[in-house]
Amino acid sequence: MNLQMDINSATKYKSNSQKARVITEQWVTENMFCPRCGNEQISHFENNRPVADFFCPNCDNQYELKSISGAHLAKVNDGAYSTMIDRIMSMNNPDFFFMSYLKPNWIVHNFFFVPKHFFTPSIISKRKPLSPNARRAGWTGCHILLEEIPQNGRISIIENGHVTPKKDIVKKVSIANALFVADINNRGWLFDVLLCVEKLKNEFTLEEMYSFDNELSKLHPSNNNIRPKIRQQLQILRDKGIVEFTSRGKYRKVV
Ligand SMILES: [Zn+2]
Secondary structure: OOOOHHHHHHHHOHHHHHHHHHHHHHHHHHHHHOOOOOOOOOOOOOOOOOOOEEEEEOOEEEEEEEEEOOOOOEEEEEHHHHHHHHHHHHOOOOOEEEEEEEEOOOEEEEEEOOOOOOHHHHEEEEEOOOOOOOOOEEEEEEEEHHHOOOHHHEEEEOOEEEEEOOOHHHHHHHHHHHHOOOOOHHHHHHHHHHHHOOOOEEEEEEHHOOOOHHHHHHHHHOOOOHHHHHHHHHHHHHHHHOEEEEEEEEEEEOO
């Protein structure tokens, strides 16, 4: 995998955003394999396709690329807030690649794969509506908050300039697949609780999980049974092989 992107591909473009799009998309086409099935390459869709940027010619899975300049990959801009939420609620969003690259040399610094089922409303934040004087007054965009996605759903292919071996990526993808839950509300709960688990040490207690009561109540204001819900989600995480029970009220992370 060559972390140096080819800037010659974009010499005919004037706008910086178009240049960045062409350069980053070309890099993906030339360097990226399909993390779902392991196919050696993925293909670029015709330009201006509304839904996704790439597809795998072997398994047909679709991918969208979001890239930003800079070392830190914490949040990225996306389109309209309401469209994004609709797509998540109807499971109509593709898998995502997120990239950060270093300028002026155009070196890929971080590159993550996030399977589509890790998208929940908790990771989408609403931006301020455009001002009444703007051409698209009232239009409201969104940010995708990458740090609100559990580690198990943020599969690093390149992390701070280091390339992850393909066999480790395949293993992480299979763990991420095990966390698939079809129903969006159940999925939201599972990943919100998983994110709390990830903030604790390798061995943790139910009491420590209850310290996230407030945080989880804010995310799920209509639910008055936060603690039973936490226990229920921990059981699901146990069934999926992510944590194990060691003794009454005590847990250990498995992966
Ligand atoms: Zn594939």
